[in-house]
Amino acid sequence: MNFLFNLGLVVVLAILLAAWVVLPWQAVLVLVLVFACWMLFTRRGRQAGSVTMVGVSTLRQRLGSSSVVIIGIAGVVGVLVALLAMGEGYAETLRKTGSADTAIVMRGGSASEVMSVMDRDSVVVVPQAPGIARDAQGKPIASPEIVVAANLPVKGGGPDDEGSVQLRGVSDEAWAVRPNLKIIAGRKFTPGMRELVVGQGAQHQFAGLEPGHEITLGNQVWTVVGVFASNDALDSEIWGDADTVASTYRRGSSRASVTVKLTSPQAYDAFKTALASDPRLKVDTDTTVDYFSKQSEGMSKVMRIMGITVGAIMAIGAIFGALNTMFAAVATRAREIATLRAIGFRGVPVVVAIMLETMLLALIGGLLGGLIAWLIFNGYTASTMAAGTVGQLTFAFKVSPELLWQGLKWALAIGFVGGLFPAVRAARLPVTTALREL
Numbered sequence: 209m210n211f212l213f214n215l216g217l218v219v220v221l222a223i224l225l226a227a228w229v230v231l232p233w234q235a236v237l238v239l240v241l242v243f244a245c246w247m248l249f250t251r252r253g254r255q256a257g258s259v260t261m262v263g264v265s266t267l268r269q270r271l272g273s274s275s276v277v278i279i280g281i282a283g284v285v286g287v288l289v290a291l292l293a294m295g296e297g298y299a300e301t302l303r304k305t306g307s308a309d310t311a312i313v314m315r316g317g318s319a320s321e322v323m324s325v326m327d328r329d330s331v332v333v334v335p336q337a338p339g340i341a342r343d344a345q346g347k348p349i350a351s352p353e354i355v356v357a358a359n360l361p362v363k364g365g366g367p368d369d370e371g372s373v374q375l376r377g378v379s380d381e382a383w384a385v386r387p388n389l390k391i392i393a394g395r396k397f398t399p400g401m402r403e404l405v406v407g408q409g410a411q412h413q414f415a416g417l418e419p420g421h422e423i424t425l426g427n428q429v430w431t432v433v434g435v436f437a438s439n440d441a442l443d444s445e446i447w448g449d450a451d452t453v454a455s456t457y458r459r460g461s462s463r464a465s466v467t468v469k470l471t472s473p474q475a476y477d478a479f480k481t482a483l484a485s486d487p488r489l490k491v492d493t494d495t496t497v498d499y500f501s502k503q504s505e506g507m508s509k510v511m512r513i514m515g516i517t518v519g520a521i522m523a524i525g526a527i528f529g530a531l532n533t534m535f536a537a538v539a540t541r542a543r544e545i546a547t548l549r550a551i552g553f554r555g556v557p558v559v560v561a562i563m564l565e566t567m568l569l570a571l572i573g574g575l576l577g578g579l580i581a582w583l584i585f586n587g588y589t590a591s592t593m594a595a596g597t598v599g600q601l602t603f604a605f606k607v608s609p610e611l612l613w614q615g616l617k618w619a620l621a622i623g624f625v626g627g628l629f630p631a632v633r634a635a636r637l638p639v640t641t642a643l644r645e646l
Contacts, residue, residue, distance in 0.1 A: 221628065228621055233613055252557050259561035264568065273533045277566070278573040280526035281622050285577025285615040288519035290585045292614065293605040295511030298592070301603040302504035305440035306496025308473040310385055313466045313483065316490040320503065321355045321464045328461040330489055337482045339475035340468045343384060349469035351381040354450055356457050358425045360414040371591075371600055373410055374445045375425065377453030385469045389442060394419035394434030399449045402456075405434040409443035409602030413591050417446070426456040441500060444591070444602045467496065507592075523622055530626025534566055535633070555635035562631035563624070570623025574616040581615070582607045 247253040267274050306312075313334050318324035335350035342348055354377040359370045380399065383389065397403035404423075411417040421432050430448065437443060454460060470476055473495075480493040494502075586607035591600040 255557035281573030282577035289581035291515030339479035377450035534630035566627025574619025
């Protein structure tokens with residue numbers, strides 16, 4: 209019978225945890241209010257409150273064992289939130305790159321600009337499509353661009369420590385297509401010259417990218433003349449004149465993509481349809497915001513899986529720590545619990561009291577872990593190879609309220625599992641047996 213009871217308890221626990229994972233904070237708030245009403249207005253609830261107060265008052269006498277639970281859960285939440293914040297920051301950087309009123313055109317079947325090569329005829333035809341905005345002179349705002357990889361010394365690294373940066377060759381229209389991109393130091397490059405403007409993220413990551421410095425790219429000497437900021441993925445790039453970049457890297461008149469400014473977001477469908485129906489073209493079209501969002505999906509998923517896996521492994525250790533602590537607490541309070549049951553306290557108040565005590569420790573650990581993760585990692589800058597690029601993407605960790613809530617849910621789940629079995633044992637232990645235990 210004990211085996212069947214424990215098996216049923218495990219099944220119920222699995223169902224509750226599965227429901228807890230998907231439970232929104234609004235539903236949790238409702239559950240807390242319902243539970244508070246039960247505690248205040250029912251006899252068993254008031255009994256549970258009395259037993260809980262007795263247990264909480266003894267926490268200072270069990271400070272060492274209680275600290276094990278708090279520190280273990282804080283470690284789980286801190287690591288989990290930090291790893292998820294890395295994925296969230298990476299995805300956020302790419303998601304806010306581009307807009308709904310700009311579109312990117314690449315060769316058909318190309319997953320990214322790196323894989324795309326458009327011939328000159330295609331590059332000339334794309335700006336003729338309907339829906340493209342025009343400048344004061346009536347010229348279509350379309351920027352044919354080329355993307356290549358360049359190696360530069362990493363800032364703070366050794367003499368042979370190099371990293372990959374994305375070099376984008378652009379035309380004057382590139383600035384009109386991306387009005388959020390601003391020069392924050394120096395000036396723009398001069399067309400036809402081997403001059404570069406660098407993103408503030410690339411300048412932070414690589415050495416020698418200050419205005420006035422010279423660097424070697426493609427066996428040619430280039431001069432850095434300015435620094436730009438866009439507060440998105442483009443911050444990790446360096447820009448030069450498209451024709452000069454193509455000549456240096458022997459790309460001829462081909463381009464990787466054409467980015468256009470649309471008259472409005474509503475013009476996108478007509479623009480895409482016109483390109484798809486043109487027999488001269490074999491291209492894929494997407495809004496820039498959708499294109500960059502898709503680039504983040506794979507890496508973000510990997511980072512999330514990694515975070516949950518590491519968090520789950522640590523959570524198992526924290527659960528065993530909580531189980532050990534609460535079993536020991538129940539054992540030392542066996543006579544007290546038996547006395548309460550002997551004078552009329554039922555099993556439910558005892559279970560609830562021990563669960564509340566464990567959940568309180570878990571809540572403290574969850575809040576502590578979330579606070580540590582926020583203080584250390586929120587805004588922390590890192591870089592990694594980005595999908596769809598040939599260079600490192602610089603991004604900032606983002607510890608969002610949603611991630612802190614996820615971490616807190618993990619903490620409470622650990623506390624629930626760690627307190628449930630000791631609580632049930634205390635409630636089911638025969639009174640006579642409990643009174644004989646030390």
